[in-house]
Amino acid sequence: MLKVDNINVFYGVIHAIKNVSLEVKEGEIVSLIGANGAGKTSTLQAISGMLKPKSGSVSFMGEDLNKVESYDILKMGMAHVPEGRRVFAGMSVKENLEMGAYTRKDQNEINDNLERVFMRFPRLLERKKQLAGTLSGGEQQMLAIGRAIMSNPKMLLLDEPSMGLSPLLVKEIFSIIKELNESGMTILLVEQNAKKALSISNRAYVLETGKIVLEGDAKELMENDAVKKAYLGG
Amino acid sequence: MEFIQQVINGLQLGSIYALVALGYTMVYGIIKLINFAHGEIIMVGAYIALTSVSFLVQMGLPIWLCVFVAVVFCAILGILTERIAYRPLRNSPRLTSLITAIGISFLLQNAFMLIYSPTPKPFPKMVTAAPITVGSLQISMSALLTIVISIVIMLVLQIFIQKNRLGKAMRAVSEDYGAAQLMGININHTISLTFAIGSGLAAVAAIFYCMSYPLVEYTMGTMLGLKAFVAAVLGGIGVIPGAMIGGLVLGIVESLTKAYISTQLADAVTFGVLIVVLIFRPAGIMGKNTKEKV
Ligand SMILES: Nc1ncnc2c1ncn2[C@@H]1O[C@H](COP(=O)(O)OP(=O)(O)OP(=O)(O)O)[C@@H](O)[C@H]1O
Numbered sequence: 001m002l003k004v005d006n007i008n009v010f011y012g013v014i015h016a017i018k019n020v021s022l023e024v025k026e027g028e029i030v031s032l033i034g035a036n037g038a039g040k041t042s043t044l045q046a047i048s049g050m051l052k053p054k055s056g057s058v059s060f061m062g063e064d065l066n067k068v069e070s071y072d073i074l075k076m077g078m079a080h081v082p083e084g085r086r087v088f089a090g091m092s093v094k095e096n097l098e099m100g101a102y103t104r105k106d107q108n109e110i111n112d113n114l115e116r117v118f119m120r121f122p123r124l125l126e127r128k129k130q131l132a133g134t135l136s137g138g139e140q141q142m143l144a145i146g147r148a149i150m151s152n153p154k155m156l157l158l159d160e161p162s163m164g165l166s167p168l169l170v171k172e173i174f175s176i177i178k179e180l181n182e183s184g185m186t187i188l189l190v191e192q193n194a195k196k197a198l199s200i201s202n203r204a205y206v207l208e209t210g211k212i213v214l215e216g217d218a219k220e221l222m223e224n225d226a227v228k229k230a231y232l233g234g
Numbered sequence: 235m236e237f238i239q240q241v242i243n244g245l246q247l248g249s250i251y252a253l254v255a256l257g258y259t260m261v262y263g264i265i266k267l268i269n270f271a272h273g274e275i276i277m278v279g280a281y282i283a284l285t286s287v288s289f290l291v292q293m294g295l296p297i298w299l300c301v302f303v304a305v306v307f308c309a310i311l312g313i314l315t316e317r318i319a320y321r322p323l324r325n326s327p328r329l330t331s332l333i334t335a336i337g338i339s340f341l342l343q344n345a346f347m348l349i350y351s352p353t354p355k356p357f358p359k360m361v362t363a364a365p366i367t368v369g370s371l372q373i374s375m376s377a378l379l380t381i382v383i384s385i386v387i388m389l390v391l392q393i394f395i396q397k398n399r400l401g402k403a404m405r406a407v408s409e410d411y412g413a414a415q416l417m418g419i420n421i422n423h424t425i426s427l428t429f430a431i432g433s434g435l436a437a438v439a440a441i442f443y444c445m446s447y448p449l450v451e452y453t454m455g456t457m458l459g460l461k462a463f464v465a466a467v468l469g470g471i472g473v474i475p476g477a478m479i480g481g482l483v484l485g486i487v488e489s490l491t492k493a494y495i496s497t498q499l500a501d502a503v504t505f506g507v508l509i510v511v512l513i514f515r516p517a518g519i520m521g522k523n524t525k526e527k528v
């Protein structure tokens with residue numbers, strides 16, 4: 001479904017992503033793990049068009065994303081929940097969700113999706129009119145995910161959805177990710193919380209200073225000594 | 235009565251400031267640029283309206299149609315300046331685009347001086363209806379039109395920004411344009427739309443201005459633009475209702491100062507008000523006093 005082929009990303013002279021290739025098949029949850037600064041966010045941004053890789057290609061459902069305008073990528077069915085949530089702070093919860101459906105024209109469909117999001121996140125319903133900037137971190141994360149699924153995407157990129165959340169909320173967010181996957185969404189997940197991420201994933205890639213150093217079945221990686229030592233706390 | 239008369243004069247002038255201030259504030263909101271060329275759009279609007287009047291007369295059409303010609307021309311000019319001058323600099327340091335804006339300002343002034351000569355040109359009278367008398371109060375038709383139409387325009391704009399899909403996209407882009415792009419919003423189109431609206435409003439302001447000061451010259455946009463900028467800052471730059479309030483407050487202060495203190499001091503008082511307000515409310519009357527959240 002998603003194929004990343006040998007991409008390179010530079011920030012000025014910093015070579016942040018070095019020949020990264022990865023693949024996500026339809027229906028999978030694939031996670032991308034790695035230390036701070038390894039290049040996880042940059043990889044997701046290069047996939048969703050937030051930045052253009054210097055070389056290499058990204059293709060989504062057989063189409064070369066290099067030839068697609070960044071703002072059209074969502075229309076093709078790929079949504080991205082960016083690092084740090086980035087909800088529109090000065091807009092209400094409902095308006096944020098509506099922005100998620102910006103590319104959708106059918107008002108009935110939008111209303112259905114809105115209802116579905118509110119069903120999944122009842123807390124957002126209670127705070128429908130509240131400004132997003134005044135939500136708690138966990139609520140903002142729910143809003144960011146809710147906003148991304150307002151467009152009925154086929155694929156969801158998630159950048160550290162558990163960052164800064166209490167253990168209880170982390171659990172909730174991971175079970176939501178699993179549910180979304182079961183409802184048919186393909187997922188590429190970036191996480192610091194490698195243990196949790198691996199436990200819900202089919203496959204995973206390990207990124208180190210801009211390079212993929214390991215890849216494989218999530219269960220096997222959980223047993224891998226190097227992975228255990230570096231990312232699973234022994 | 236004299237006092238109310240002065241307040242009405244102030245509202246008239248303030249409506250003009252407010253329309254221009256909206257352009258500053260909307261552009262600032264979306265690309266964080268103080269568009270110093272914005273004042274010149276008023277001047278361009280006035281010249282274009284003036285030129286179109288003679289064509290309209292030849293064709294036997296009513297001359298107030300010149301408003302539409304000016305609005306369309308200025309909207310296109312606004313889109314073009316952004317496209318040609320500011321867009322290539324979007325990721326450069328802010329100072330670079332600021333200096334570019336000043337450059338555009340001189341460019342427009344000089345171009346229009348060359349095209350129309352430096353001699354001021356009279357603007358034909360558009361409103362001939364007699365003033366309305368309420369008790370001992372006389373309200374000129376041009377004052378009434380300026381105030382009422384400006385308020386209607388501002389209300390429509392406010393509804394557009396709050397409720398319309400494109401209006402919401404403008405707000406989203408001004409909050410976070412990476413995230414807005416992820417929502418499928420075309421950032422460039424949204425910015426163009428912002429410039430078009432801001433410049434169109436400046437053209438409307440130009441015509442209202444010419445209704446009470448019927449003289450068109452190539453420097454006319456400078457002081458007017460500067461005061462409208464003060465109004466935008468006074469109201470809280472980047473905040474749309476702020477520009478409206480800031481414009482009206484500034485107009486009234488200026489008119490009352492002229493009437494009761496001194497005509498010569500009017501501009502000094504205007505800027506004095508700005509300084510005093512900013513001491514107590516650094517973000518302006520309606521500005522959000524929040525630190526940026528990371
Ligand atoms: N805008 C930028 N300008 C310069 N360097 C950048 C920029 N963004 C990222 N980098 C650098 O690129 C490298 C990869 O950053 P990236 O944000 O992709 O890492 P990450 O794996 O997501 O880290 P984290 O887990 O901390 O979020 C880092 O060394 C970072 O300093």
Ligand SMILES: [Mg+2]
Binds near residue numbers: 040041042083
């Ligand atoms: Mg990151």
